[in-house]
Every structure is written in C-alpha cells, then in structure tokens.
Amino acid sequence: MSALPLAFLSPWLLLGLLALPALWLLLRLTPPKPRRVDFPPLRLLLEVAAKRETPVTTPWWLLLLRLGLAALIVLALAKPVWNPSAAAPAGSGPLLVVLDNGWAAAPDWDERVRSAEGAISAAGDAGRGVALVATAEAPRDVGLATADEARERLRVLQPEPYSADRRAHLPSIERFLAANQEAEAIWIADGLGAGEARPFAEALKTALGSRALTVRVDPTGSARGLAGADNTPAAMTVKALRAEAAGPETLRVRALDLRGRALGEADAAFGVGAREATASFEMPVELRNDVARLEIVGAGSAGAVQLLDRRSKRRAVGVVTGATADTAQPLLSPTYYVTRALKPFADVREARGQGASAAVESFIEQKLPVIMLADVGALTETARERLRGWIDAGGVLVRFAGPRLAGAPEDGLSPVRLRQGGRTLGGALAWETPQPLASFAADGPFAPLAVPGDVTVNRQVLAEPDADLPDRVWATLGDGTPLVTGARQNKGMTVLFHVTADTRWSNLPLSGAFVDMLRRVVDLAGSGPAPAEAAPAQGAAAAGQPAQPAPQGPRATLPPTRTLDGFGAFRNPPATAKPAPAEGRAFATFDNPPGLYGPVDAGVAINAMPANAALARLDLSGLDVGVSAVVVAEPTPVAPWLFTAAxxxxxxxxxxxxxxxxGAALLARRRPQAAALALIAATLALALSGQPGFAQQTAQAPAKAADAFDERFALEATLATRFAYVATGDFEVDRIAKAGLEGLTQSLAARTALEPGAPIAIDPAKDELAFFPLIYWPVTADAAQPSPEALARIDAYMKQGGTILFDTRDGFTAGGGGPEGAALKRLLEGLDVPALEPVPRDHVLTKAFYLLDEFPGRYADSPLWVETLPAADEREERPARAGDGVSPVLITGADLAGAWAIGADGQPLFPTSSDERQREIAYRVGVNIVMYTLTGNYKADQVHVPALLERLGQ
Known part of the structure; x- marks a missing residue:
C-alpha cells in the first residue's frame, strides 16, 4: 500500500485503526476521581442524606490523546516507509527485469542498481517470481528466481567496458515470455540508441503482446564518450561525444602516460545542439608521444577513455635527397612524394641548404629515430661511420634507389648487396615488360596490407642472390625480384625500396599503398631517440612490432595485458578475454574488452568505441511502452519515529x-520523591527517543579517538617543514639519528632561509610518509625486510616525489658486502628502485647550495649513490621532463647522522675520521641534500640559460 511519498510494508495492520471507536467507549468508562473535602465535624451531618451521583467522565482532550497513542502504535506496526522504493508494474505474474550493464550505464550505475532492486523488492513483497537479464553478459537461459536470489545476483553485477549486445539475448527472453504468459517486463536502459536498441524494444514488446513493458531511462543523458584520437602535426585531438543535443557544455579531458601521470588537460566545448566537440592538446611532440590514455575527468566509464598505442605516436623523420632541383621542380623531387606520404602520421624534417652528409650528421645530432635517403649514393666516411653507429643504437634507415645509388660503390648501409647499375623493364632495348607488384612476405610488416593491382615497375636495382636474401625480402614483383628488402642491424634496421621515391621508375609513389607501406616502416622505429631492444629480423619485422619476439603473420594475435573495467579503470584481464588481432580491432567486444594487448612498447590498444563513433538517444516514439525516469529512492523507515512518539x-x-x-497534593507533601520520579521519567524519555544515536556515538567513540590521534600527528608533521627518521628499535641508533637531524636542522636555520621543525621518528608500516620531503633511514645489521604493506607505502612515497636517504653507517668498508650492506639489500628487495650511480660531477647535488666534489660524513671515502640520469645529450634533447629530477633513493655509508649529531650543549657527539673540516663538509652535504629534495633540478636548468638566451636571440 502506497500513497506517495509514504508506503506501508504491512498495510493489513492498519485494520487496527477500526478499533479506535471501541477504544473511545472503553475510555469513557473510567471511574470519577476521588474528591477530597475539608469540613468541620458538623458538615458531615448535613450530607448524611443520600443523593444521586453522576459519574465524572474522562475529559475529551485526554480521550483524543489516548486515541492518538493507539493510532501511533497501529501505524508503527504497519511499517510505514517514507520515500519508498520504485514499485514493479501491477500484476500477479512473474517480473522480467532487463538491465543494461554496458559502459554507458557506468556513470549512474548505483542509481540503476537501486532502481532494479526496488522493482525486485516490490515483486518479492507481492509474492511474484523474478527473472534478471544483464544485456552485456554472455547470453544464457532465462529462469525464474526468488526476489532474494535476484537481489544477490544484482549485487555482484558490474558495468562491462563494452556496449551491450541486446539482440543476442532475445531468443532466451522470448522463450521465457512464451512459457510465462502472465509475465511483465521492466527494461532499465542505458538511454543510448546503439546496439540496436529500438529493434530490441520492438521485439521485446512483440513478445510481451498486451502485457506491460516499462522502460526506465536516464532523462539527463549522463553518458559521455571519447573517440577518434589523432596525433596531428600541430596537436593531439580527440572527439568528445554526448547523446543529447542539449545546451552548451564543457568537458575537461586529461592526457596521461602509462604510469598514470598527467601530461596535460584540454577542454571540449559543446555548442548549443551539438553532440560532438573536440579537445586539442597543443604539446611538444615528445610529450604527445608519451600519452597513453585520454579520459574525460569525472565521467567514470570505459567509453570516456581512449587508449593510445604505438600507432598514435608521431615519429620525427628526416628526409635527405641527392637531387638538386627540389625547389625549382617540386613535383619532380623525390622528397615531394615522401613528405606528402609521411605528413599524416609523422613530423617530417627536410634537409635544406645542406649536403647529404651534413644533413645526415645534423639529423643524427637531433636524435631522429628515422632517416630516409632518397637516391643518395655517396656519403663521407665520417657520415657513414656515424650513420652505422646511429643504426646500431636503434635508428631506422630507409633508402630509395635511383641513378646515384645504382652507380655508387657498396657502403654497407643497405639490407642486401646490390648489383652495379639498374635494371630496365620495358622499352625498345629491354627484354622484359614492366612488372606488377606480386606479393608481400607473410612474416613482414606489409603482410596485413592488400596487394595493389595498379602498381607497375619499369626499373629497379637488383640484389645479389645469397642465402640470406629470401629472409630479407618484404615485397616482390611478378617475376620474383625484390621490390622492398629489410634487415635488422643490432638495435636498428635498414630498409631499401629498390625503386625511386618519385615516379621515374614506378608509379608506386602515386598509390595509396605507398602511404601504408611508409607508415609501417616508420612504426618499426621507437618513439624516442633510442628505440627499445628488438627481436630478430624475421620476428621483429612482423606487423611493425620490433619488440615482438615471435613472427607475426596476417593472423597473428596478441594476448591481453591490461584491460579496462566498466568504470574506465585498469584491471587484470578477465578470464573470458581472448587474444586480439595484431592489428587491433575497431572497438571492444565481449571477447576483446578495451585495453592494451601485447607488449607495452609494441602492442595495440582496443577502445570501447570506434574512431567514427557517434552517440544518439534511445528513440521509443510510437511504441506502446511506458517510459519513465530511472527512479532512485532512498527509503526511510518511519516506524522508529512513531514508536518514539507513542x-x-x-x-x-x-x-x-x-x-x-x-498527584499535585502528593507532590506538595513529598517533593524529594517527586523530584526523583521526574528525573526517572525524563531519563526514560531520553532513553526511548535517543538510544539509537547514543549507541552509534558510543560505537564510534574509538574511531573518533583514532582520528584525533591521526590529526594531531598530521598537524605536528605539517605545521612546519620537518624531516623524519625511521625508528629502528635500537636505542643508540635512534638517538644518533635524532641528534643528527637536530644538528642538521640547526645548521639549515643558521645558513639558509629554511627553518625546519624538530625531527620526528616514524614507523613506515603505520605512519603517513607523505608529510616529509626527506626521510633518513639508518640501516642496522639486523634490520628485517618490511612487510608487503609497508613496502607498498614506501614505494608509493618514492613514486610521489619523496626521497629516502639510506645510511649503512659502515663507510662501505666491506664494499657493500658487510652485515649492514646485506641488510640494505634485504630492505630494497621488494622496492622498485631505479638504477643508481655515484653522484656525477655535473649532478645538481654538487651545486644545490654549496659547490661540492665529495660527500663525506663521519667517514670520508664513502660515495653517495643517486638515481642514474640520462646522458647529457639525451637530457638536452627533450624539452620537457616529468617530475623535478629528484632521486627517490639516496644511499651512503658515510654515517651522516653521526657527523651532524650534537648534544644538549650544542657540541658534536662523535669525532670524524679526519678533522673538523670534514664535519663542515658533512654539514654542507646535508644542506645540499635538503635543498635538492625541496627544490629539485632548477639549479641544473640554470646552466642552460646562455643557450636559451642565444636561441631566443635567433
């Protein structure tokens, strides 16, 4: 029984209200109250005569009060609920609940679950069976269950990261409705027209016939999606989609790398009535190549995430030509066709005003991953040597034939040995006719491409036959001669097109296959200056994946590595996920959920929506169905309040x-007893009205106490900049660590603008580490490895910018092999520690505050180890770097705390291995370490100011 927004779970108990008239009559029989009359003795004689007495009735307002009490009890026993859950359609037959649980249902999943749970509960209260169908799951037979069983299954359902395949469930739904002639249905739809939503609604209504079909949809259209990410020459763009052609709206889109670090944000602004908007990330190409994930902030669905793989990276390609008429006759230039083919997916850098050798050396200095030589025959010895070293380091050299290459001597920069001179096909003096392109090697990068039928070759350079030639041929002509060859050379690769890059020797540059072939060749290179270690030639060439260890043919597949859940978060691949084609799929399915497949540096990404996707609202116009909003009710029991009022x-x-x-007279004579009675009554009233809140407060008291402790610790740690030390449990070691940090604190206050607070002892397994920029960890010989939880906290602290200074305090006298060194190895076993090296001469630590060339503590010969930095040229090559360049780990054996430690009188506690000059240097080391952890690598950037000013002047 329901009268919005109030419902009764036991409405039959309201029949007790019919007893109120009888209760009224019963209350009227209450005898009159005794009457006390003070009179003299003679007054008694006057009233000896018996008189007829009329009984005094109960006052009307007291009767109403008691009737109200009875009504409150009856109403409370009927279990009233304020704002009840959504009810199921009226009827006595089974209830079919169809729930869309694709990615579009994720943003308001909780509301949909509560709506379905309300319908199931209402059906259960009416004694009706329930059948639950989740449209994003694999099809199964639909069977009846109790309301409790349906609720249990509903609680374990989660939104899936792909669109629901509703039509696949129609056969089982139709069989269920045919077997249950009185069944009714509720479809809690995601509100999108995708997945053949309207045909599904029509088929469902046809199967129901005259029975009721209720469709609940989200009227606000909360689903938002991303599709069609494109790394253009100017910026990275992605389409933001919505289903409702509503008013203006702005979505914030965030770009993340593989580690989840934010690289940039951009806005996608929808106009009035627009269902598509574009977000543009104008970042350097180096940062855009690091983007692995684009997501709508706060959208919370797999459809609002776009994963990027190697195919979205823009490689920088240097193009060098041996021709001299590039400017005067651009259409006759080999670089014209190459640059036009490369521009959709690569940043092309042409050599202008330079010779071939100088251009090659310039591109090598720029750390380009791909260099293309169009008919370049001779290079200087220096250029050839540098080019060989660049290829060995991971570069990809692509050469095109031509007259100069055909007449040049062998230089070792081609994948195969070439015959001198060219081969002419066709013409008055030629025996052969022009040859078509016949096939692509099954294990080569061009294998997935269709062989174009309109490509003909009338001249080429021939390869000398040898035993390795068949393994290096990627494309062949009709007569079996090679058109494209390639070979692995250490980490890099050389590729040769046996025809020119222009139309003199073939019409290949005019075909669309030329663009696809160049794209796959460029994909063989890594996205940075030093491509990753690749597999052997045959397997590496497969599908453009240099890091794939196994050969990849047209049917090659890649296993799932990381997949998305329905809310857009990464998870381990489910057991139902199957390997995906090496070329990827257009969009996700049940077998291939969205995620990353294959190796991180050579895999493919599958997204919830294809690049050309568009969202549209579910259209149910003209169908005989009841449409309502997804009702989200928060039921509140009213019975406790009614019992309290009663x-x-x-x-x-x-x-x-x-x-x-x-009672008034009695109270007048017995005031103490009356006061006690009033106190008891008040206590009883408070207990009846406030007992739930009191119990809750009591139950939460320990938690509040714990929160108060955490708050005190947080305030103590953050109101001033403090450094922490790890409490080892060894009293003497902890005393020295504390005294050392106190000495360093005083030195910082005297020498710098920083005035730190007193150091704090911490336990990494219990205390929050993020409050401290620097943690000093004295390593003892008996130190045990931290628990997995503590290791996770320590690793998170280091990943988020914190620095831990490990000090073995042994001077590395045993070369790191002493008991303290062994204990340090145990501590670091479970941590993701970067590669370490002694502090280089040009490191920021050598100039963060003082200029230093050594890092002593109590011991003078112990090096300080920091994270290994890239080479100087690699650091200069990249315009932007993530983080502030601070090493998360510092390791020393110099016993820095022992050198810093001071007593209550301010005097040093321990001598150094040399003299007081060593202690002064130790203090300077501490100041530099603190400045380094607090300010990062800004001092390193200062050395580039002259170069930056010079470039700005240009």
Missing amino acids: AIVAIVDGLIVFLLGG
Whole structure:
C-alpha cells in the first residue's frame, strides 16, 4: 500500500485503526476521581442524606490523546516507509527485469542498481517470481528466481567496458515470455540508441503482446564518450561525444602516460545542439608521444577513455635527397612524394641548404629515430661511420634507389648487396615488360596490407642472390625480384625500396599503398631517440612490432595485458578475454574488452568505441511502452519515529492521570520523591527517543579517538617543514639519528632561509610518509625486510616525489658486502628502485647550495649513490621532463647522522675520521641534500640559460 511519498510494508495492520471507536467507549468508562473535602465535624451531618451521583467522565482532550497513542502504535506496526522504493508494474505474474550493464550505464550505475532492486523488492513483497537479464553478459537461459536470489545476483553485477549486445539475448527472453504468459517486463536502459536498441524494444514488446513493458531511462543523458584520437602535426585531438543535443557544455579531458601521470588537460566545448566537440592538446611532440590514455575527468566509464598505442605516436623523420632541383621542380623531387606520404602520421624534417652528409650528421645530432635517403649514393666516411653507429643504437634507415645509388660503390648501409647499375623493364632495348607488384612476405610488416593491382615497375636495382636474401625480402614483383628488402642491424634496421621515391621508375609513389607501406616502416622505429631492444629480423619485422619476439603473420594475435573495467579503470584481464588481432580491432567486444594487448612498447590498444563513433538517444516514439525516469529512492523507515512518539505520549498520559488523581497534593507533601520520579521519567524519555544515536556515538567513540590521534600527528608533521627518521628499535641508533637531524636542522636555520621543525621518528608500516620531503633511514645489521604493506607505502612515497636517504653507517668498508650492506639489500628487495650511480660531477647535488666534489660524513671515502640520469645529450634533447629530477633513493655509508649529531650543549657527539673540516663538509652535504629534495633540478636548468638566451636571440 502506497500513497506517495509514504508506503506501508504491512498495510493489513492498519485494520487496527477500526478499533479506535471501541477504544473511545472503553475510555469513557473510567471511574470519577476521588474528591477530597475539608469540613468541620458538623458538615458531615448535613450530607448524611443520600443523593444521586453522576459519574465524572474522562475529559475529551485526554480521550483524543489516548486515541492518538493507539493510532501511533497501529501505524508503527504497519511499517510505514517514507520515500519508498520504485514499485514493479501491477500484476500477479512473474517480473522480467532487463538491465543494461554496458559502459554507458557506468556513470549512474548505483542509481540503476537501486532502481532494479526496488522493482525486485516490490515483486518479492507481492509474492511474484523474478527473472534478471544483464544485456552485456554472455547470453544464457532465462529462469525464474526468488526476489532474494535476484537481489544477490544484482549485487555482484558490474558495468562491462563494452556496449551491450541486446539482440543476442532475445531468443532466451522470448522463450521465457512464451512459457510465462502472465509475465511483465521492466527494461532499465542505458538511454543510448546503439546496439540496436529500438529493434530490441520492438521485439521485446512483440513478445510481451498486451502485457506491460516499462522502460526506465536516464532523462539527463549522463553518458559521455571519447573517440577518434589523432596525433596531428600541430596537436593531439580527440572527439568528445554526448547523446543529447542539449545546451552548451564543457568537458575537461586529461592526457596521461602509462604510469598514470598527467601530461596535460584540454577542454571540449559543446555548442548549443551539438553532440560532438573536440579537445586539442597543443604539446611538444615528445610529450604527445608519451600519452597513453585520454579520459574525460569525472565521467567514470570505459567509453570516456581512449587508449593510445604505438600507432598514435608521431615519429620525427628526416628526409635527405641527392637531387638538386627540389625547389625549382617540386613535383619532380623525390622528397615531394615522401613528405606528402609521411605528413599524416609523422613530423617530417627536410634537409635544406645542406649536403647529404651534413644533413645526415645534423639529423643524427637531433636524435631522429628515422632517416630516409632518397637516391643518395655517396656519403663521407665520417657520415657513414656515424650513420652505422646511429643504426646500431636503434635508428631506422630507409633508402630509395635511383641513378646515384645504382652507380655508387657498396657502403654497407643497405639490407642486401646490390648489383652495379639498374635494371630496365620495358622499352625498345629491354627484354622484359614492366612488372606488377606480386606479393608481400607473410612474416613482414606489409603482410596485413592488400596487394595493389595498379602498381607497375619499369626499373629497379637488383640484389645479389645469397642465402640470406629470401629472409630479407618484404615485397616482390611478378617475376620474383625484390621490390622492398629489410634487415635488422643490432638495435636498428635498414630498409631499401629498390625503386625511386618519385615516379621515374614506378608509379608506386602515386598509390595509396605507398602511404601504408611508409607508415609501417616508420612504426618499426621507437618513439624516442633510442628505440627499445628488438627481436630478430624475421620476428621483429612482423606487423611493425620490433619488440615482438615471435613472427607475426596476417593472423597473428596478441594476448591481453591490461584491460579496462566498466568504470574506465585498469584491471587484470578477465578470464573470458581472448587474444586480439595484431592489428587491433575497431572497438571492444565481449571477447576483446578495451585495453592494451601485447607488449607495452609494441602492442595495440582496443577502445570501447570506434574512431567514427557517434552517440544518439534511445528513440521509443510510437511504441506502446511506458517510459519513465530511472527512479532512485532512498527509503526511510518511519516506524522508529512513531514508536518514539507513542512512548512520549504514553509518558504524558501517565503524568496527566497522576496529576488528575491527586498527584499535585502528593507532590506538595513529598517533593524529594517527586523530584526523583521526574528525573526517572525524563531519563526514560531520553532513553526511548535517543538510544539509537547514543549507541552509534558510543560505537564510534574509538574511531573518533583514532582520528584525533591521526590529526594531531598530521598537524605536528605539517605545521612546519620537518624531516623524519625511521625508528629502528635500537636505542643508540635512534638517538644518533635524532641528534643528527637536530644538528642538521640547526645548521639549515643558521645558513639558509629554511627553518625546519624538530625531527620526528616514524614507523613506515603505520605512519603517513607523505608529510616529509626527506626521510633518513639508518640501516642496522639486523634490520628485517618490511612487510608487503609497508613496502607498498614506501614505494608509493618514492613514486610521489619523496626521497629516502639510506645510511649503512659502515663507510662501505666491506664494499657493500658487510652485515649492514646485506641488510640494505634485504630492505630494497621488494622496492622498485631505479638504477643508481655515484653522484656525477655535473649532478645538481654538487651545486644545490654549496659547490661540492665529495660527500663525506663521519667517514670520508664513502660515495653517495643517486638515481642514474640520462646522458647529457639525451637530457638536452627533450624539452620537457616529468617530475623535478629528484632521486627517490639516496644511499651512503658515510654515517651522516653521526657527523651532524650534537648534544644538549650544542657540541658534536662523535669525532670524524679526519678533522673538523670534514664535519663542515658533512654539514654542507646535508644542506645540499635538503635543498635538492625541496627544490629539485632548477639549479641544473640554470646552466642552460646562455643557450636559451642565444636561441631566443635567433
């Protein structure tokens, strides 16, 4: 029984209200109260005569009070609920609940679950069976279950990261409805027209016939999606989609790398009535190549995430030509066709005003991953040597034939040995006719491409036949001669097109296959200056994946590595996920959920929506269905409040009866007893009305105490900049660590603008580490490895910018092999520690505050180890770097705390291995370490100011 927004879970108990008239009559029979009359003895004689007495009735307002008390009890026993859950359609037959649980249902998943749970509960209260169908799951037979069983299954459902395949469930749904002629249905739809939503609704209504079909949809259209990410020459763009052609709206899109670090944000602004907007990330190409994930901030669905793989990276390609008429005759230049083919997916850098050798050396200095030589025959010895070293380091050299290459001597920069001179096909003096392109090697990068039928070759350079030639041929002509060859050379690769890059020797540059072939060749290179270690030639060439260890043919597949859940978060691949084609799929399915497949540096990404996706609202116009919003009810039981009110009314009634029965006079004579009675009544009233809150407060008291402790610790750690030391449990070691940090704190306050607070002892397994920029960890010989939880906290602290200074305090006298060194190895076993090296001469630590060339503590010969930095040229090559360049780990054996330690009188506690000059240097080391952890690598950037000013002047 329901009268919005109030419902009764036991409405039959409301029949007790019919007893109120009988209760009224019963209350009227209450005898009159005793009457006390003070009179003299003679007054008694005057009233000896018997008189007829009329009984005094109960006052009307007291009757109403007692009737109200009875009504409150009856109403409370009927279990009233305020704002009840959504009810199921009226009927007595089974209820079919169809729930869309694709990615579009994720943003308001909780509301949908509560809506379905309300319908199931209402059906259960009516004694009806329930059948639950989740449209994003694999099809299964639909069977009846109890409401409790349906609720249990509903609680374990989660949104899936792909679109629901509703039509696949129609056969089982139709069989269920045919077997249950009185069944009715509720479809809690995601509100999108994708997945053949309207045909599904029509088929569902046809199967129901005259029975009711209720469709619940989100009227606000909360689903938002991303599709069609494109790394253009100017910026990275992605389409933001919505289903409702509503008013203006702005979505924030965030770009993340593989580690989840934010690289940039951009806005996608929808115009009035627009269902598509574009977010543009104008970042350097180096940063855009690091983007692995684009997501709508706060959208919370797999459809609002776009994963990027190697195919979205823009490689920088240097193009060098041996021709001299590039500017005067651009259409006759080999670089014209190459640059036009490369521009959609690569940043092309042409050599202008330079010779071939100088251009090659310039591109090598720029750390380009791909260099293309169009008919370049001769290079200087220096250029050839540098080019060989660049290829060995991971570069990809692509050469095109031509007259100069055909007449040049062998230089070792081609994948195969070439015959001198070219081969002419066709013409008055030629025996052969022009040859078509015949096939692509099954294990080569061009294998997935269709062989174009309109490509003909009339001249080429021939390869000398040898045993390795068949393994290096990627494309062949009709007569079996090679058109494209390639070979692995250490980490890099050389590729040769046996025709020119222009139309003199073939019409290949005019075909679309030329663009696809160059794209796959460029994909063989890594996205940075030093491509990753690649597999052997045959397997590496497969599908453009240099890091794939196994050959990849047209049917090659890649296993799932990381997949998305329905909310857009990464998870381990589910057991139902199958390997995906090496070329990827257009969009996700049940077998291939969205995620990353294959190796991180050579895999493919599958997204929830294809690049050309568009969102549209579910259209149910003209169908005989009931459409309503997804009702989200927060039911509140009213019975406790009614029982409380009844208890209060009962107490008031008792007090009134007491007072009407002469209680006032009794209270006048017995005031102490009356006061105690009033106190008991007040206590009872408070207990009846406030017991739940009191119990809750009592239960939460320990938690509040714990929160208060954490808050005190947080305030103590953050109101001033403090350094922490790890408490080892060894009293002497902890005393020295504390005294050392106190000495360093005083030195910082005297020498710098920083005034740190007193150091704090911490336990990494219990205390929050993020409050401290630097943690000093003295390593003892008996130190045990931290628990997995503590290791996770320590690793998170280091990943988020914190620095830990490990000090073995042994001077590395045993070369790191002493008991303290062994203990340090145990501590670091479970941590993701970067590669370390002694502090280089040009490191920021050598100039963060003082200029230093050594890092002593109590011991003078112990090096300080920091994270290994890239080479100087690699650091200069990249315009932007993530983080501030601070090493998360510092390791020393110099016993820095022992050198810093001071007593209560301010005097050093321990001598150094040399003299007081060593202690002064130790203090300077501490100051530099603190400045380094607090300010990062800004001092390193200062050395580039002259170069930056010079470039700005240009």
